[in-house]
Amino acid sequence: ILGGYEAKPHLRPYMASLQLDGQHVCGGFLIAEQWVLSAAHCTEETDGRVFQVLLGAHSLREPEPHKRLYRVRAQIPHPGSNIHNNKDDLLLLQLEEKAELNAHVQVLPWQREDRDVAADTVCEVAGWGTISHSGRRPDKLYQVERPVISRDVCNHRTRHDGTITEKMMCTDSRKKDSCKGDSGGPLVCSGVAEGVVTAGSRVCGNYKKPAIYTRIAPYAAWIDGVMASAAG
Numbered sequence: 001i002l003g004g005y006e007a008k009p010h011l012r013p014y015m016a017s018l019q020l021d022g023q024h025v026c027g028g029f030l031i032a033e034q035w036v037l038s039a040a041h042c043t044e045e046t047d048g049r050v051f052q053v054l055l056g057a058h059s060l061r062e063p064e065p066h067k068r069l070y071r072v073r074a075q076i077p078h079p080g081s082n083i084h085n086n087k088d089d090l091l092l093l094q095l096e097e098k099a100e101l102n103a104h105v106q107v108l109p110w111q112r113e114d115r116d117v118a119a120d121t122v123c124e125v126a127g128w129g130t131i132s133h134s135g136r137r138p139d140k141l142y143q144v145e146r147p148v149i150s151r152d153v154c155n156h157r158t159r160h161d162g163t164i165t166e167k168m169m170c171t172d173s174r175k176k177d178s179c180k181g182d183s184g185g186p187l188v189c190s191g192v193a194e195g196v197v198t199a200g201s202r203v204c205g206n207y208k209k210p211a212i213y214t215r216i217a218p219y220a221a222w223i224d225g226v227m228a229s230a231a232g
């Protein structure tokens, strides 16, 4: 998160850290007791290895009472996701067991109505991604507020030049932005997850390259279908 600030501990109890060998790779969030939603491109550099999911954390390193690392039973990328573009950039992770819910571990409601969030709506994004242009990685969860920008503005020739589909949304990225390691985290508007951070052009804090999020509502049927089929 660039240009943001340390989050108040445990006010975002749905936040997940996707880890490999104890290293934070990407964000994610709890959408059901046994399911985390994240971004498919987070598996690009994992060489087929399965993530572990840290829940209940504020600090990645320090011992905290409700912090717990969960094994993953299944990782299911959206069938349309690929390394060449940001399309269908979603990843569902089934935990080995149901997460133990408490004040520090909670599910985040997600938007099922497929309607664009109005431009200028201020939403929030949080993560353990880099907090400086030099790539400094935080130990604590950071957050930042960002206004939604219209798809037309985001698709302008000098911005994302027509690549933003109706299954994506954008926020202004001037100075304050999501960045590497924030992928997979939720864009939260009025307490509801509307989008999932995708890497887009993989630059951060540049107003010419607004932040891109995969809208969740268009994928409600896929999400419900995967959770139903793997239930039990």
Ligand SMILES: CC(C)CC(=O)Nc1cccc(-c2cccc(CN)c2)c1
Binding pocket: 025, 026, 041, 042, 043, 044, 045, 173, 177, 178, 179, 180, 181, 182, 183, 197, 198, 199, 200, 201, 202, 203, 204, 205, 210, 211, 212
């Ligand atoms: C395996 C993955 C971690 C590879 C990856 O994602 N790299 C990478 C590099 C630079 C910026 C970003 C990035 C992420 C989220 C949002 C944004 C821009 N808002 C950029 C992402």
